[in-house]
Amino acid sequence: MCVLLFVRLESEFIEKIVGDVLKKLHAMSSSHPMAGLFGIDVRVSKVESFLNMKSPDVLIVGIWGMGGIGKTTIAEAVCSNVRSQFGRIFFANFRQQSDFQRKFLKRLLGQETLNTMGSLSFRDSFVKERLRRIKVFIVLDDVDYSMALEELRDLLDGRNSSFGPGSKVLITSRDKQVLRNVVDETHEVQGLNDEEALQLFGSKALKNCNPTIDHINLIDEIVSHVQGNPLALKVLGSSFYGKSIEEWRSALKKLAQDPQIERVLRISYDGLDSEQKSIFLDIAHFFIGWESGKATKRLDCLYGRSVTFDISTLIDKCLITTSNDFYKRLEMHDLLYEMAFNIVRAESDFPGERSRLCHPPDVVHVLEENKVKSTAINCRSCICSKVDVFE
Amino acid sequence: MYLNWLPNIPLKSDAFAMMDGLRFLSFCHTVDTMHIPPTGLEYLPNELRYLQWNGFPWKSLPPSFRAEHLVELHLSKSKLVKLWTGVKV
Numbered sequence: 091m092c093v094l095l096f097v098r099l100e101s102e103f104i105e106k107i108v109g110d111v112l113k114k115l116h117a118m119s120s121s122h123p124m125a126g127l128f129g130i131d132v133r134v135s136k137v138e139s140f141l142n143m144k145s146p147d148v149l150i151v152g153i154w155g156m157g158g159i160g161k162t163t164i165a166e167a168v169c170s171n172v173r174s175q176f177g178r179i180f181f182a183n184f185r186q187q188s189d190f191q192r193k194f195l196k197r198l199l200g201q202e203t204l205n206t207m208g209s210l211s212f213r214d215s216f217v218k219e220r221l222r223r224i225k226v227f228i229v230l231d232d233v234d235y236s237m238a239l240e241e242l243r244d245l246l247d248g249r250n251s252s253f254g255p256g257s258k259v260l261i262t263s264r265d266k267q268v269l270r271n272v273v274d275e276t277h278e279v280q281g282l283n284d285e286e287a288l289q290l291f292g293s294k295a296l297k298n299c300n301p302t303i304d305h306i307n308l309i310d311e312i313v314s315h316v317q318g319n320p321l322a323l324k325v326l327g328s329s330f331y332g333k334s335i336e337e338w339r340s341a342l343k344k345l346a347q348d349p350q351i352e353r354v355l356r357i358s359y360d361g362l363d364s365e366q367k368s369i370f371l372d373i374a375h376f377f378i379g380w381e382s383g384k385a386t387k388r389l390d391c392l393y394g395r396s397v398t399f400d401i402s403t404l405i406d407k408c409l410i411t412t413s414n415d416f417y418k419r420l421e422m423h424d425l426l427y428e429m430a431f432n433i434v435r436a437e438s439d440f441p442g443e444r445s446r447l448c449h450p451p452d453v454v455h456v457l458e459e460n461k462v463k464s465t466a467i468n469c470r471s472c473i474c475s476k477v478d479v480f481e
Numbered sequence: 482m483y484l485n486w487l488p489n490i491p492l493k494s495d496a497f498a499m500m501d502g503l504r505f506l507s508f509c510h511t512v513d514t515m516h517i518p519p520t521g522l523e524y525l526p527n528e529l530r531y532l533q534w535n536g537f538p539w540k541s542l543p544p545s546f547r548a549e550h551l552v553e554l555h556l557s558k559s560k561l562v563k564l565w566t567g568v569k570v
Contacts, residue, residue: 372505376505376507388505388531388553391530391531391552392504392505392531457492457493457496
């Protein structure tokens with residue numbers, strides 16, 4: 091009996107070692123997430139120098155800049171560089187995250203702890219005691235309201251006694267006010283310089299083709315309009331690919347009228363055919379975070395045909411992306427997501443007349459007042475109230 | 482869209498009566514937060530292709546629902562006893 095028990099434990103132990111080694115190997119593997127990103131190295135090293143990796147101080151660094159400028163990308167790159175130096179890593183997107191506290195504790199203390207201890211909160215002395223002993227790297231991504239940090243306020247304020255020595259926290263935000271009074275240093279993300287911008291735009295708009303003089307002149311102008319915003323360059327560049335020089339000129343005119351990034355992204359959306367537009371809106375409203383294959387199957391049913399080609403067009407145009415892992419989950423930049431919502435919201439002042447409903451108060455409104463206006467009866471109304479509470 | 486709060490949805494039995502074009506319906510939260518009519522739903526649009534309703538609170542789908550276009554049905558944790566009577570084509 092005793093021997094059997096021992097054998098079981100040993101095998102478990104070995105499994106654990108294998109798991110640990112795999113994790114470390116993964117952290118060391120050099121498949122770099124920064125491949126194909128322009129001008130990221132300088133920005134990443136700047137942030138790393140602010141974080142002062144060798145210092146035992148717990149430091150909080152803010153990454154501040156406009157939407158699409160690359161805050162999240164920089165945070166991800168830093169995270170992947172320093173991964174092996176930390177006991178635990180926690181990366182949370184505030185715009186998409188719910189039930190933040192539980193996920194935070196699950197990640198940092200482990201599921202087993204949560205299972206044994208039941209529900210825990212930041213205020214529990216057990217939690218405080220544990221967190222104080224772990225060297226953690228925390229990324230709070232896309233924090234746009236000061237309120238979002240309220241839950242963490244005590245932990246962040248008493249940073250040096252809240253987390254293990256050498257722990258670091260990165261916070262990204264579009265709003266400098268959010269970072270004020272929280273961070274030790276702020277890195278303001280600048281747009282790409284002209285050369286980087288040209289490279290990025292060219293890599294999307296021309297791929298491997300040789301540019302003509304006309305192309306080069308036009309690219310110069312385009313780049314000056316979007317002020318080095320990588321998302322704008324990528325999306326716009328992708329929508330220019332394969333288009334004639336006249337089409338480039340006409341898009342440039344449109345761009346010159348209103349070079350705000352939202353308008354820039356809209357140019358790419360406007361270039362889609364009507365079903366692709368509709369599929370893009372469906373994805374934004376219903377399928378973010380879904381495995382690409384599963385979402386495609388659902389969309390196939392909704393459209394009564396295969397939408398595989400349309401999905402890959404949207405990916406080619408950088409309007410949606412898929413996660414790098416096995417699942418290939420559908421993702422979308424916040425600005426594009428907001429654009430999709432605004433497009434549907436603009437369809438009508440009355441939620442019942444919009445083609446897609448997602449925002450719970452709107453869903454409630456429509457269900458309460460089921461006297462939908464006559465135009466809405468024919469409209470292809472989709473209702474979705476996806477409320478992710480229990481994961 | 483992910484939200485961490487739940488709306489109280491006061492659902493009427495004819496809530497979907499005017500939504501003939503509805504094709505995609507997904508309620509992912511539990512039913513406790515929904516005020517439901519005890520008599521059940523009168524109507525679900527026949528155009529529905531995708532129906533997900535976790536914790537569907539009634540014993541059966543509305544009798545008038547023909548499900549002829551339905552491709553996918555998720556009714557986990559529901560109180561469903563019988564989907565429907567007879568054959569749906």
